[in-house]
Amino acid sequence: MAAITTRDESDYDSSCSSITVPDSSRSWMSNLSFSSRRRSSVSVCSSATEASLFSSAHKPHKANQAAWEAMKRLRSTKGRVGLDHFRLLRRLGSGDIGNVYLCQIRNPVVGLPQCFYAMKVVDREALAIRKKLHRAEMEKEILDMLDHPFLPTLYAEFDASHYSCLVMEFCPGGDLYAARQRLPGKCFSISSARFYAAETLLALEYLHMMGIVYRDLKPENVLVREDGHIMLSDFDLSLKCDVVPKLLRRKMYLESNQKNAKSSSMPYCVAAPMQPVLSCFSASNKKKKGTVTTITEQVGADNNHDHNADHHHQELDPEMVAEPIEARSKSFVGTHEYLAPEVISGQGHGSAVDWWTFGVFLYEMLYGRTPFKGENNEKTLINILKQPLRFPRVGVSSSKEFEEMVKVQDLISKLLVKNPKKRIGSLKGSVEIKRHDFFKGVNWALIRSVRPPHVPAANSDLHNKIRNRAYLPKLSKKERDEPFQIPHHVDYF
Numbered sequence: 310m311a312a313i314t315t316r317d318e319s320d321y322d323s324s325c326s327s328i329t330v331p332d333s334s335r336s337w338m339s340n341l342s343f344s345s346r347r348r349s350s351v352s353v354c355s356s357a358t359e360a361s362l363f364s365s366a367h368k369p370h371k372a373n374q375a376a377w378e379a380m381k382r383l384r385s386t387k388g389r390v391g392l393d394h395f396r397l398l399r400r401l402g403s404g405d406i407g408n409v410y411l412c413q414i415r416n417p418v419v420g421l422p423q424c425f426y427a428m429k430v431v432d433r434e435a436l437a438i439r440k441k442l443h444r445a446e447m448e449k450e451i452l453d454m455l456d457h458p459f460l461p462t463l464y465a466e467f468d469a470s471h472y473s474c475l476v477m478e479f480c481p482g483g484d485l486y487a488a489r490q491r492l493p494g495k496c497f498s499i500s501s502a503r504f505y506a507a508e509t510l511l512a513l514e515y516l517h518m519m520g521i522v523y524r525d526l527k528p529e530n531v532l533v534r535e536d537g538h539i540m541l542s543d544f545d546l547s548l549k550c551d552v553v554p555k556l557l558r559r560k561m562y563l564e565s566n567q568k569n570a571k572s573s574s575m576p577y578c579v580a581a582p583m584q585p586v587l588s589c590f591s592a593s594n595k596k597k598k599g600t601v602t603t604i605t606e607q608v609g610a611d612n613n614h615d616h617n618a619d620h621h622h623q624e625l626d627p628e629m630v631a632e633p634i635e636a637r638s639k640s641f642v643g644t645h646e647y648l649a650p651e652v653i654s655g656q657g658h659g660s661a662v663d664w665w666t667f668g669v670f671l672y673e674m675l676y677g678r679t680p681f682k683g684e685n686n687e688k689t690l691i692n693i694l695k696q697p698l699r700f701p702r703v704g705v706s707s708s709k710e711f712e713e714m715v716k717v718q719d720l721i722s723k724l725l726v727k728n729p730k731k732r733i734g735s736l737k738g739s740v741e742i743k744r745h746d747f748f749k750g751v752n753w754a755l756i757r758s759v760r761p762p763h764v765p766a767a768n769s770d771l772h773n774k775i776r777n778r779a780y781l782p783k784l785s786k787k788e789r790d791e792p793f794q795i796p797h798h799v800d801y802f
């Protein structure tokens with residue numbers, strides 16, 4: 310599935326450019342997790358220029374990890390981290406803006422196991438010609454901010470000649486698209502889909518609270534770590550905005566709403582006198598009795614697909630919303646089958662696009678295809694705008710499975726609401742989705758301790774496979790010496 314972008318400088322200025330579709334298809338990762346159709350490589354012989362200063366020295370989640378410790382020691386002993394410190398072993402994949410290589414530190418750090426890393430190599434000169442340099446820069450900036458169990462850790466970043474290199478965690482389990490293809494029926498079970506969706510939701514929640522709208526959720530971008538837990542990858546289409554936490558004050562909202570009668574259906578928001586926090590759990594779960602109508606009921610009053618009506622029981626205390634629900638961009642970015650209606654119509658979009666793509670993602674995991682796919686890209690876009698959501702008939706083996714299917718279809722219907730203002734998550738962010746019945750029983754805080762549906766080969770097996778060349782085709786000397794190839798692109802419109 311090709312990613313599309315327009316308005317290349319889009320989120321930063323208002324210039325427009327044509328839509329390009331990279332010559333990449335989702336199929337190149339389907340069977341062998343890490344085989345690429347493209348033949349492009351970077352010269353490993355180029356000597357590293359001054360390594361850039363590494364800004365993200367503080368990654369509490371990685372504090373005890375060998376890969377992180379090894380990188381810290383390398384930096385402290387050598388004074389810098391550069392391309393000459395790494396051995397590139399295999400190409401893991403290629404994308405629109407670069408190649409990703411499996412690599413190791415050349416001289417193992419004494420006392421630490423030899424770790425694998427993924428290095429994304431971007432040709433800055435080639436990207437500048439294609440006016441896509443800002444995408445690589447945005448990705449670097451975003452990766453540098455992240456410290457979350459389901460998001461990549463940027464271990465190091467440096468320039469080598471005109472290449473920019475990002476050293477990240479390596480995910481040996483491939484991506485969820487490839488994983489789905491390997492399953493009988495090419496669909497995940499409901500419980501597996503719930504697991505992957507729950508972890509993805511937590512990753513999106515964190516991104517939103519960091520002021521990042523991801524915009525490119527699809528199974529290809531959800532990688533599987535060594536322990537079977539997920540890692541969201543590929544941030545070059547993301548939108549970064551300032552996030553100001555808001556307190557939703559129901560009482561004030563209601564008073565203001567009474568005065569303004571029908572003038573607005575939006576909640577009254579006040580800036581909270583606090584710093585952004587990395588939790589969107591509501592301030593209180595206490596249920597208060599009273600005759601006041603809640604915000605959710607007010608919003609639901611003019612909502613055909615009223616997801617909020619399910620939340621009549623919700624608390625009346627102020628709730629903090631730390632996600633950028635009001636962020637707006639007009640860029641045409643994403644992947645055709647995953648584009649939200651508001652992105653296609655160009656009316657401006659915000660974090661609700663991630664809830665739309667989350668709905669498409671859930672649908673695809675369960676039914677093996679996306680909901681609005683047409684004969685070609687143009688028809689797909691028309692379907693997204695016009696076609697009502699339908700679910701294929703699937704056989705269920707028990708009443709429990711039937712109930713689960715009803716719940717997940719209900720959630721998908723609330724995510725795939727064409728009007729972003731009426732979409733679940735558009736009012737209070739991820740917390741609305743976490744409360745849905747489909748996720749009932751998910752222990753959000755301890756999900757990292759849950760055994761994932763599939764755990765890839767242990768690291769030692771991986772070492773053996775790589776040593777025995779059974780894992781991936783090795784880079785030839787010619788490939789290593791070849792300059793980076795610009796992926797072939799075609800104009801779409």
Ligand SMILES: Nc1ncnc2c1ncn2[C@@H]1O[C@H](COP(=O)(O)OP(=O)(O)OP(=O)(O)O)[C@@H](O)[C@H]1O
Pocket residue numbers: 312331333338342343401402403404405406407408409427429461477478479480481484529532542543544545
């Ligand atoms: N940390 C990782 N571990 C393992 N494989 C990875 C990792 N990061 C990326 N890859 C592989 O490399 C491929 C290309 O990476 P990525 O999607 O980040 O590149 P891109 O140029 O940004 O792509 P896109 O065209 O989707 O924007 C991915 O499809 C994935 O298979």
